[in-house]
Amino acid sequence: MISDVAEDEEKWLAAGIAGLQQNAFYMHRALDSNNLRDALKYSAQMLSELRTSKLSPHKYYELYMRAFDELRKLEMFFKEEARRGCSIIDLYELVQHAGNILPRLYLLCTVGSVYIKSKEAPAKDVLKDLVEMCRGIQHPLRGLFLRSYLSQVSRDKLPDIGSEYEGDADTVTDAVEFVLQNFTEMNKLWVRMQHQGPARDKEKREKERSELRDLVGKNLHVLSQIEGIDLDMYKDGVLPRVLEQVVNCKDELAQFYLMDCIIQVFPDEYHLQTLDVLLGACPLLEPSVDIKTVLSQLMERLSNYAASSTEVLPEFLQVEAFSKLSNAIGKVIEAQVDMPTVGVVTLYSSLLTFTLHVHPDRLDYADQVLGSCVKKLSGKGKITDSKATKQIVALLSAPLEKYNDIVTALKLSNYPHVMEYLDNETNKVMSTVIIQSIMKNKTCISTSDKVEALFELVKGLVKDLDGTLHDEIDEDDFKEEQNSVSRLIQMLYNEDPVEMFKVICTVKKHILTGGPKRLPFTVPPLVFSCLKLVRQLQGQEENPFGDETSTTPKKIFQLLNQTIEALSIVPAPELSLQLYLQCAEAANDCDLEPVAYEFFTQAYILYEEEISDSKAQVTAIHLIIGTLQRMHVFGVENRDTLTHKATGYSAKLLKKPDQCRAVYACSHLFWVDDQENMKDGERVLLCLKRALRIANAAQQMTNATRGSTGSVTLFVEILNKYLYFFEKGNPQITISTIQGLIELITTEMQSDSTTPDPAADAFFASTLRYIQFQKQKGGAVGEKYEPIKV
Amino acid sequence: MEVHDYLKTLCPDLHITRGEYDEEMRYPETKTLTIGQFKLGLCHGHQVIPWGDLDSLAMLQRQLDVDILVTGHTHQFTAYKHEGGVVINPGSATGAYSSITYDVNPSFVLMDIDGLRVVVYVYELIDGEVKVDKIDFKKTTTASH
Numbered sequence: 010m011i012s013d014v015a016e017d018e019e020k021w022l023a024a025g026i027a028g029l030q031q032n033a034f035y036m037h038r039a040l041d042s043n044n045l046r047d048a049l050k051y052s053a054q055m056l057s058e059l060r061t062s063k064l065s066p067h068k069y070y071e072l073y074m075r076a077f078d079e080l081r082k083l084e085m086f087f088k089e090e091a092r093r094g095c096s097i098i099d100l101y102e103l104v105q106h107a108g109n110i111l112p113r114l115y116l117l118c119t120v121g122s123v124y125i126k127s128k129e130a131p132a133k134d135v136l137k138d139l140v141e142m143c144r145g146i147q148h149p150l151r152g153l154f155l156r157s158y159l160s161q162v163s164r165d166k167l168p169d170i171g172s173e174y175e176g177d178a179d180t181v182t183d184a185v186e187f188v189l190q191n192f193t194e195m196n197k198l199w200v201r202m203q204h205q206g207p208a209r210d211k212e213k214r215e216k217e218r219s220e221l222r223d224l225v226g227k228n229l230h231v232l233s234q235i236e237g238i239d240l241d242m243y244k245d246g247v248l249p250r251v252l253e254q255v256v257n258c259k260d261e262l263a264q265f266y267l268m269d270c271i272i273q274v275f276p277d278e279y280h281l282q283t284l285d286v287l288l289g290a291c292p293l294l295e296p297s298v299d300i301k302t303v304l305s306q307l308m309e310r311l312s313n314y315a316a317s318s319t320e321v322l323p324e325f326l327q328v329e330a331f332s333k334l335s336n337a338i339g340k341v342i343e344a345q346v347d348m349p350t351v352g353v354v355t356l357y358s359s360l361l362t363f364t365l366h367v368h369p370d371r372l373d374y375a376d377q378v379l380g381s382c383v384k385k386l387s388g389k390g391k392i393t394d395s396k397a398t399k400q401i402v403a404l405l406s407a408p409l410e411k412y413n414d415i416v417t418a419l420k421l422s423n424y425p426h427v428m429e430y431l432d433n434e435t436n437k438v439m440s441t442v443i444i445q446s447i448m449k450n451k452t453c454i455s456t457s458d459k460v461e462a463l464f465e466l467v468k469g470l471v472k473d474l475d476g477t478l479h480d481e482i483d484e485d486d487f488k489e490e491q492n493s494v495s496r497l498i499q500m501l502y503n504e505d506p507v508e509m510f511k512v513i514c515t516v517k518k519h520i521l522t523g524g525p526k527r528l529p530f531t532v533p534p535l536v537f538s539c540l541k542l543v544r545q546l547q548g549q550e551e552n553p554f555g556d557e558t559s560t561t562p563k564k565i566f567q568l569l570n571q572t573i574e575a576l577s578i579v580p581a582p583e584l585s586l587q588l589y590l591q592c593a594e595a596a597n598d599c600d601l602e603p604v605a606y607e608f609f610t611q612a613y614i615l616y617e618e619e620i621s622d623s624k625a626q627v628t629a630i631h632l633i634i635g636t637l638q639r640m641h642v643f644g645v646e647n648r649d650t651l652t653h654k655a656t657g658y659s660a661k662l663l664k665k666p667d668q669c670r671a672v673y674a675c676s677h678l679f680w681v682d683d684q685e686n687m688k689d690g691e692r693v694l695l696c697l698k699r700a701l702r703i704a705n706a707a708q709q710m711t712n713a714t715r716g717s718t719g720s721v722t723l724f725v726e727i728l729n730k731y732l733y734f735f736e737k738g739n740p741q742i743t744i745s746t747i748q749g750l751i752e753l754i755t756t757e758m759q760s761d762s763t764t765p766d767p768a769a770d771a772f773f774a775s776t777l778r779y780i781q782f783q784k785q786k787g788g789a790v791g792e793k794y795e796p797i798k799v
Numbered sequence: 800m801e802v803h804d805y806l807k808t809l810c811p812d813l814h815i816t817r818g819e820y821d822e823e824m825r826y827p828e829t830k831t832l833t834i835g836q837f838k839l840g841l842c843h844g845h846q847v848i849p850w851g852d853l854d855s856l857a858m859l860q861r862q863l864d865v866d867i868l869v870t871g872h873t874h875q876f877t878a879y880k881h882e883g884g885v886v887i888n889p890g891s892a893t894g895a896y897s898s899i900t901y902d903v904n905p906s907f908v909l910m911d912i913d914g915l916r917v918v919v920y921v922y923e924l925i926d927g928e929v930k931v932d933k934i935d936f937k938k939t940t941t942a943s944h
Contacts, residue, residue: 492801533820537896544901587819594898628819628845635848639899674848722862729858736854768864775861775883782882 022068025058026075032058033079040086049104049116052083056112059151066150066220073154077161080119084162087123097124110145114155117142122162125174132166132174133183139163140190149202150221156195157224160231163187170237181237185246188235192228193254196267199225200260218262225263226270233274243279244286252290261295268294268303277314278321280307281328288337292344300341301352305359308334312359315367325367331374334360335381342385350389351397357382358404365411372420375408379423383430391432398435401427405439409446416452418443419462428466436469437490443467444493447500455503457511464519470494471531472522491530498534509542510560517572525579532576536588539565539572543595562599566592570607582619586612586629590636597642605640606647613654623663627671630658634674641684652678656696665707669723673700673730680734690739694746697734700727701750712762720766721757725773728754732780736793744796751777751799818843818871831863835912836938840865844872844888850899853879856886866938867910867917875900876908878919878934885936887919894924 032055039047059076061069091097101124104116121139125132139159146152166172167187168180202218232238232247248271255267271287272280280287287307291300311330315322325331338356342348361378368374382404392398405427408418418424431439443466447454454460464471470490498516503509513535520531543562569592576585593608612633620629633655643651655678659671676696681687704723711719728750735742754773757763783794803823807813817826830841840863847855851873860868866884874897876890887908891897894905906923919934 489801540898541896544896584820591898598898624824631846631848632819635845635850636898638849677848726858726862729861733854733858771864772862775864779857779861779883 018063018065018068021061021063022071025061025064025072029055029058029072029075029079036079036083040083045090045103048083048086049107052079052116053107053109053112055079056115057109059115059154060109060111062148062150066217069150069154073158076115077158080115080158083116084119084122087120088126091123091127097127097129100124111151111155114143114145115158118155118159118162122166125163125166128174132168133180133187136163136167136183136187140187140194143191144194147198149198149205152198153195153221153224156191156198157227160188160191160227164231167231167235169235181235181242182246184235185232185238185242188228188232189247189250192225192232192251195225195228196254196258196263200258200263203260203262215262222262222266226266226274229267229270230274233276240279240282243275244283248279248283248286252286256290256293259295261297264294264298265303268298268300269306272303272307272310277310278324280311281314281324281330284328284330284333288333291337292340296345300345301348301356304334304338304341305355308359308363312363312366315363322367331364331368334363335378339381349397350386350392350394351400353385354382354397354400354404357385358400358407361404361407365407369411372417376421376423379404379421379427383423383426386427386430389430392430392435393432398431401431402435402439402442406442409443413446413450414452415443415447415450415463416454416459419459419466425462425466433469433474436474440467440470441490441493444470444497447497448493452500454501455512456508457515460501460512460515464515467494467497468519471519471527473524487526488530491527494527495530495534498531498538501538506542506546507560509538510565513538513542513565513568517568521572521575528576528579529581529584532572533584533588535572536569536591539569540591540595543599547599562596563601563604566596566601566604566608570611573611580619582615583625583629586615586620587632589615590632594636594639597640600642602642602644602647605642606651609637609651613651616658623667626658626662627667630655630662630671631674633658634671634678638677638681641681660699660703665703665710666723669700669703669707670726672703673697673727676700676730676734680737680739682737688737688739690734690741693734693739694741697727697730697742700730708757716762718757718760718763720764720769721754722766722769722772724750724754724757725769725776729776732776736783736790747797751797814841816841816843819845829859829863831865836915837867837912837917838865840868842868842870844870851875851877851888853877853881853886857881857883860884860886873897873899874903876904876906876921876923878908878921880936884938885917885919889921890923 032051036048036051036055039045039051056076058072059069061072064072087097087100090100097120101117101120104120105113107113107116118139121135124130125135143152143156143159146155166174167184168174169184170181174180199218199221202221203214206214229251232251238247251267251271255264255271258264268290291304294300311325315325338360342353342356345352357378361375364371364374364378386392392401405424408421408424409415412418428436428439443463446452454463468474471494498520501512501516503512516535516538520528520535523531543565546560546562546565569588573585573588573592576588589608589612593605593612596602596605596608616626616629616633620626637651637655640648652675656672656675659675660668662668662671673696676693679687679689679692679696701724704727707723708718708721711717728747731742731747731750735747758770758773777799780794780797780799783790784797785791786794803813803815814830814832815826816830817823817828828842828846832839832841840860842859842863844850844856847859847870849855856868856870856879859870860883868884868886870886870888871891873888874891874895875888877886877888879886887910889908890906891903892905892907894903897903904923904925906921908922909920911918911920915938917936917938919936921932921934923930923932
């Protein structure tokens with residue numbers, strides 16, 4: 010059915026074009042032979058094709074354009090005639106004899122154009138005549154195109170100031186009057202189209218009307234180009250007339266389009282000065298008009314205007330733009346009770362952008378906007394519409410981008426209230442946006458109250474909000490989220506230790522609500538912030554008169570203890586152990602023996618009770634030995650206890666090689682280079698001998714289970730340790746000890762039952778090379794090494 | 800994972816050994832590789848006690864049989880040459896807290912390996928300024944590997 014219609018239209022258009030071209034041909038022939046009468050006859054016939062009712066606007070336009078081109082040539086002919094002395098007035102008269110009104114009027118406008126150019130009559134008179142004559146066509150489509158033609162031919166002939174057609178005083182008024190009248194009539198025709206035809210074709214009609222809208226809008230464009238219109242004339246003469254037509258036509262399509270047109274074609278300066286009038290028209294429009302888009306457009310233009318130059322800003326203040334817009338929005342929302350949430354938020358989002366551009370220093374305005382938005386949203390519960398949510402995120406992101414500084418955004422008291430309306434997912438998205446803004450701008454959040462406010466804002470990431478289903482979260486996403494929270498914690502800093510401690514306490518309070526999944530991410534950065542603070546305070550003298558509330562390393566260690574303890578609910582024993590040892594070392598540096606001992610105790614308990622994986626044990630034991638080796642704060646008893654335990658753990662590791670290595674590592678616990686009373690040569694040797702026994706046992710085991718002795722690597726390692734302590738001057742390590750081990754290794758390596766191991770061979774070779782090298786060094790070292798035979 | 804991916808964008812040829820805070824258990828404790836004429840060894844260093852002790856690190860170097868040992872853990876840049884080769888600790892790229900080193904300056908190292916020569920460029924961020932230093936090492940051909 011529809012394709013039939015389309016086919017028919019094509020046929021009619023083709024027929025119309027054929028008819029037009031044929032008559033045009035004859036018209037040209039008549040023009041060439043200067044036969045005015047025939048030319049007029051054929052041109053009228055040609056224009057009759059435009060009398061059709063069968064074409065859609067799109068097709069009609071094609072026909073119209075061809076007629077337009079032909080009329081240009083006709084106009085040139087008329088111009089020539091006028092030059093040659095033919096009376097234009099007579100011509101004007103003559104064309105009115107055309108039989109049908111539509112061709113008659115097209116010809117009249119064409120002649121009229123030449124008439125004005127000839128200046129034989131004032132432009133205003135001709136224009137007035139033409140615009141009124143066009144009333145003869147009341148058919149919407151034909152009338153629109155006719156008046157469009159009139160507009161096109163008259164464009165450059167308006168009696169504007171500075172134009173050659175300028176008449177006596179007030180001619181600009183005439184020009185304006187002409188355009189306004191054409192506009193008004195065109196709009197009426199355009200609106201009338203809506204009511205033509207059956208109701209079921211409404212959509213089709215609206216589409217067709219949409220195609221024609223620029224014809225109507227062009228008039229406003231022409232108005233904007235008239236130089237003679239100044240602000241006063243616009244305010245008193247132009248805008249009220251245009252708005253009157255817009256309001257009175259009561260047509261949704263027209264109102265929306267024309268409001269938008271007004272905003273786009275006239276200068277922003279004018280809009281500012283006529284804000285009252287413009288905004289006053291809004292509530293008078295049909296309720297179905299998408300006024301929020303119109304207002305948003307207006308605010309966007311004004312925002313850009315404000316952004317373009319700071320010189321215009323005082324104007325905004327002078328006209329009280331902010332309060333006017335604010336009120337207008339409020340009224341519109343009130344009037345359109347069914348406005349969807351996305352509409353409300355979009356409006357406030359545009360208003361906020363406007364405010365940020367025009368009044369960047371007025372945080373109270375920005376807060377006011379957010380507050381109004383909250384009020385309008387109240388009672389709606391959490392927003393579920395994704396478009397609305399996007400708009401809220403845009404609303405909240407605007408201050409962040411503008412101020413480049415979360416601290417300023419934090420001052421907006423209504424900011425967190427807006428966030429309340431986000432569903433949990435979006436809350437997290439927004440929180441991430443906030444943290445990213447901090448990262449990008451390297452914002453330093455330095456006081457505990459700001460930190461408090463910040464963590465309230467990003468609480469979606471810090472803890473489980475009501476109703477979150479944990480299993481929905483993607484692992485990788487969760488990790489990313491938590492990593493950003495960790496990075497955030499690291500960015501919090503204040504030089505003043507007292508304030509910094511307050512910040513730390515605030516953070517601790519929040520992260521401890523995070524639950525077992527989050528703590529492994531959030532506790533370490535906090536711990537290290539604390540340790541950095543301890544180090545900062547270390548340099549300062551502890552004030553003996555300090556009161557209970559002053560910030561001391563001891564206080565911080567208490568907090569550290571509590572914080573690390575929280576990890577037990579995860580549980581994360583390896584991490585906790587590492588953190589305890591870090592604290593122990595820090596306490597050591599502060600000379601706080603009991604505190605250090607306590608941390609070691611906690612670490613040991615974890616090792617004994619919670620760490621059972623052998624690989625984890627190996628790492629843990631190395632950390633324990635490494636840390637303990639560096640401790641200088643312990644008295645003999647404490648040190649002995651801890652060392653004894655450490656060696657005990659070492660010997661009990663599952664795999665023999667691990668045991669061996671851990672035990673010889675323990676040898677370093679008995680020898681600390683920079684402390685004379687910490688060099689216990691005997692116990693060093695005991696350790697190394699024990700390691701050797703374990704290495705032997707390892708060899709035997711491999712022999713028993715695999716039928717060949719394993720690698721001699723462990724022996725070479727122990728040999729290297731012998732050399733280490735030998736060089737340090739441990740009297741217990743004698744040449745014969747070393748020599749004996751060298752021989753043992755050599756024998757083992759040459760034995761048939763040993764599996765060849767190139768790595769071990771290379772290791773032994775480089776060790777021997779080392780001994781040679783030391784011998785060749787000469788001096789005390791050379792002497793020492795001399796007796797060793799390799 | 801983020802850091803790992805980031806490092807891969809700097810250079811797809813990435814070699815990693817495990818540090819004590821690494822959650823990824825599959826990173827090895829030590830690694831060796833050959834670049835040009837040099838054998839390199841990697842080890843985070845928390846396994847070598849005493850931490851940062853050059854003699855103990857030299858032992859590891861002998862054990863891995865490498866010309867250049869790259870290590871860390873102390874967050875302190877050091878470059879040490881001994882008869883067996885070179886031990887390089889590039890320090891901490893982020894200036895992270897260390898119980899071993901006070902006032903960590905962020906630093907990293909680039910090694911230019913060319914024939915028997917390696918030039919070590921160390922970049923340090925000190926008081927907001929980037930300072931660059933250069934150390935030359937030549938490998939003697941007497942080494943049997």
